[in-house]
Amino acid sequence: xxxxxxxxxxxxxxxxxxxxxxxxxxxxxxxxxxxxxxxxxxxxxxxxxxxxxxxxxxxxxxxxxxxxxxxxxxxxxxxxxxxxxxxxxxxxxxxxxxxxxxxxxxxxxxxxxxxxxxxxxxxxxxxxxxxxxxxxxxxxxxxxxxxxxxxxxxxxxxxxxxxxxxxxxxxxxxxxxxxxxxxxxxxxxxxxxxxxxxxxxxxxxxxxxxxxxxxxxxxxxxxxxxxxxxxxxxxxxxxxxxxxxxxx
Ligand SMILES: [Zn+2]
Ligand SMILES: [Zn+2]
Numbered sequence: 001x002x003x004x005x006x007x008x009x010x011x012x013x014x015x016x017x018x019x020x021x022x023x024x025x026x027x028x029x030x031x032x033x034x035x036x037x038x039x040x041x042x043x044x045x046x047x048x049x050x051x052x053x054x055x056x057x058x059x060x061x062x063x064x065x066x067x068x069x070x071x072x073x074x075x076x077x078x079x080x081x082x083x084x085x086x087x088x089x090x091x092x093x094x095x096x097x098x099x100x101x102x103x104x105x106x107x108x109x110x111x112x113x114x115x116x117x118x119x120x121x122x123x124x125x126x127x128x129x130x131x132x133x134x135x136x137x138x139x140x141x142x143x144x145x146x147x148x149x150x151x152x153x154x155x156x157x158x159x160x161x162x163x164x165x166x167x168x169x170x171x172x173x174x175x176x177x178x179x180x181x182x183x184x185x186x187x188x189x190x191x192x193x194x195x196x197x198x199x200x201x202x203x204x205x206x207x208x209x210x211x212x213x214x215x216x217x218x219x220x221x222x223x224x225x226x227x228x229x230x231x232x233x234x235x236x237x238x239x240x241x242x243x244x245x246x247x248x
Pocket of ligand 1: 029030031032033034042043044045046047
């Protein structure tokens, strides 16, 4: 009885608190700054302007193909690529602004918005994938200390909740500091991340995994992680990235 009473008071207080908060600081769309009814959502016009899902690509290596296919001329027979890649967005328009703000400008609160937007496009595919464990692409400790959060780990946490699967952050470590990939050539990216990861066999061996990252460009980082997870005995490695770049 007393517990019920306290619960009601708490509910009223929460309601009052959030409406007061909304009155003082009205929620707004992170892209155009117009006010919204609910915090951390996009307004309808911005939602409509989000980029489409990439149309045709190889479902293993993410490379351009004339139609969606499992294995293309570039990746067939190679162990360097995931069993499946999933991208809800092309790296374009509004999603770039959200991802750049999220990763480089301390807007970690946009994580659940990115996860919700991704989930709305890929819920069925990710549920069919049925991964046993969800892993983020890890940051090196030094980079983690300067950025203060791992953008992939926050996304992985949100997806783990939606899939109701465990989030595992000790299955894969980055053991070598690497240069930022953005200014490197395709081969330079592969060399830069080669041997950068170490997987824990006791965690990943025999398991089917979903590896989560924010952006997929050449796929060099993801490939290095996949190779190491396979070496440690992973049964299947699927990859989820919020956006895929348009080139290559
Ligand atoms: Zn907007
Ligand atoms: Zn391919």
